[in-house]
Amino acid sequence: MSNMKKQRRSFTEEYRxxxxxxxxxxxxxxxxxxxxxxxxxxxxxxxxxxxRSRRGLDGEPTGALDESEREELKRLRKEVFELREDNRFLGKAASFFASKQHRSNGSN
Structure with missing residues (x-):
C-alpha cells in the first residue's frame, strides 16, 4: 500500500x-x-x-474599490457569466433544431 501514489489529473486548456x-x-x-x-x-x-493575462486584464487598476464599485463589479461579473451561459445554451439549441429541421426535410 505504501507504493500507491495519487494519480496526477490533467485538464484541457478549455477546462482551465x-x-x-x-x-x-x-x-x-x-x-x-x-x-x-x-x-x-x-x-x-x-x-x-x-x-487574466490572456484577456488583457492583468493591467487593471490596483486601487481599492469602494463598496458601490465592488457591488457593481460583482453584479456585472455575474451578468457576464449568465449571458455567456445563455449564449452557450442558445448555440446548442440552434444546432439541435437545425439538425432536427435538416432530418425532417430529408425524409420528405
Missing part, C-alpha cells in the same frame, strides 16, 4: 479557462471555486493569473 472564468466573471474567490471543482487553490490561482 472555464474554471478561471468562474473566478474572473463571477467575482467568487479562488478558494470557493477551487473547493467546488475539487482543485488545489494554487493550481486554480495559476490558471486565473494566466487567464
Amino acid at each position: 479557462r472555464e474554471a478561471a472564468g468562474l473566478v474572473i466573471d463571477t467575482g467568487r474567490t479562488i478558494s470557493a471555486v477551487a473547493k467546488e471543482l475539487n482543485l488545489g487553490e494554487q493550481t486554480l490561482g495559476t490558471w486565473v493569473k494566466k487567464e
Whole structure:
C-alpha cells in the first residue's frame, strides 16, 4: 500500500479557462471555486493569473474599490457569466433544431 501514489489529473486548456472564468466573471474567490471543482487553490490561482493575462486584464487598476464599485463589479461579473451561459445554451439549441429541421426535410 505504501507504493500507491495519487494519480496526477490533467485538464484541457478549455477546462482551465472555464474554471478561471468562474473566478474572473463571477467575482467568487479562488478558494470557493477551487473547493467546488475539487482543485488545489494554487493550481486554480495559476490558471486565473494566466487567464487574466490572456484577456488583457492583468493591467487593471490596483486601487481599492469602494463598496458601490465592488457591488457593481460583482453584479456585472455575474451578468457576464449568465449571458455567456445563455449564449452557450442558445448555440446548442440552434444546432439541435437545425439538425432536427435538416432530418425532417430529408425524409420528405
